[in-house]
Amino acid sequence: MANINKLMVASEDRYFWSIDMLILKDLSRFSIKMAIKNLLKDGLFLDVFSNIGTIESVFSHVGWTGYSDVIEME
Secondary structure (H helix, E strand, O other): OHHHHHHHHHHOOOEEEEOOEEEEOOOOHHHHHHHHHHHHHOOOHHHHOOOOOOHHHHHHHHOOOOHHHHHHOO
C-alpha cells in the first residue's frame, strides 16, 4: 500500500484502481469529483464500476438523469 501512495503522490493522480478496487487519495468531495471526472475523461469509468443500473433508474427520485448530474453536484 505504501508504494501505491508514493506513486499517487509522485504522479498527482487523485485515484488508483485495480480489479474490484478503487483507492482515492482522500475522501474529500473535491477528490471524489476529480476522480470521477478523470475516470470519465480517461475512458475507464465503465471498467472501474460495475453496472447496477442507469443513473436515471437508480436515482430518479432525486431528479438525476446522467453522470453529469452527479459530477455537477456541489
